[in-house]
Amino acid sequence: MDHKAMETYIYPLLGGQPARAYQQGAIRRCLFQNTLVALPTGMGKTLIAVVVMANFARWFPDSITVFLAPTKPLVTQQMHACNGMIHAILRRTGVPVSRLEALQDQSKWVVEMNGSKAAKLRSALWKTARFVFSTPQVLQNDLKTGTLDAGTARRISLVVIDEAHRATGKYAYGESISLLRDVYFGNQDQTILQAAPFRVMALTATPGSKISAVQEVV
Numbered sequence: 001m002d003h004k005a006m007e008t009y010i011y012p013l014l015g016g017q018p019a020r021a022y023q024q025g026a027i028r029r030c031l032f033q034n035t036l037v038a039l040p041t042g043m044g045k046t047l048i049a050v051v052v053m054a055n056f057a058r059w060f061p062d063s064i065t066v067f068l069a070p071t072k073p074l075v076t077q078q079m080h081a082c083n084g085m086i087h088a089i090l091r092r093t094g095v096p097v098s099r100l101e102a103l104q105d106q107s108k109w110v111v112e113m114n115g116s117k118a119a120k121l122r123s124a125l126w127k128t129a130r131f132v133f134s135t136p137q138v139l140q141n142d143l144k145t146g147t148l149d150a151g152t153a154r155r156i157s158l159v160v161i162d163e164a165h166r167a168t169g170k171y172a173y174g175e176s177i178s179l180l181r182d183v184y185f186g187n188q189d190q191t192i193l194q195a196a197p198f199r200v201m202a203l204t205a206t207p208g209s210k211i212s213a214v215q216e217v218v
Contacts, residue, residue, distance in 0.1 A: 005058045034200040045203045054089040056158045063157035067133045079133040119147045126152050136172035143179040153183045164202035
């Protein structure tokens with residue numbers, strides 16, 4: 001934890017884009033509280049996520065951010081969309097050059113985790129990555145099998161959930177978050193009200209047409 005860095009957060013104006021109050025408000029909320037960000041397509045949910053991810057990387061220099069998307073093509077798309085912005089933001093924020101050099105090597109910092117990679121390779125990537133893009137099924141499986149060991153899992157400081165309206169019932173989003181909680185608390189029911197030491201940021205354009213549907217996602 002970098003206490004000096006935590007005195008500020010960065011909201012960059014990339015590509016000459018103007019500051020937008022709703023984005024700034026969402027970023028501030030997501031930095032300090034578990035949050036469901038519900039915005040229409042094209043309103044900058046990815047930018048909001050990337051700014052929060054980059055600030056967590058500043059605040060917690062040895063931490064991991066996990067970005068979950070429901071399908072492998074969407075995982076790849078989001079990784080490519082976020083990678084350049086993550087690098088641009090960190091370059092502007094005084095991150096040491098040695099860290100930026102590591103960031104330029106995508107295999108070390110920004111990683112797409114999928115089932116086509118052998119478990120042994122995934123285990124090694126979990127240990128070196130700072131930003132992991134994955135489906136929830138891969139995260140769930142790696143936690144269950146120990147491919148993502150408890151010590152490395154405790155480095156996860158932020159989980160971003162894309163297409164969060166899918167996070168209902170027994171879908172892997174909820175299951176993987178439960179497994180992450182178990183790393184700290186075990187599977188005892190009485191721990192349900194304890195705050196887990198990682199932030200959850202959920203993104204969706206379609207949270208539900210009724211309050212009950214939104215509450216089920218949350």
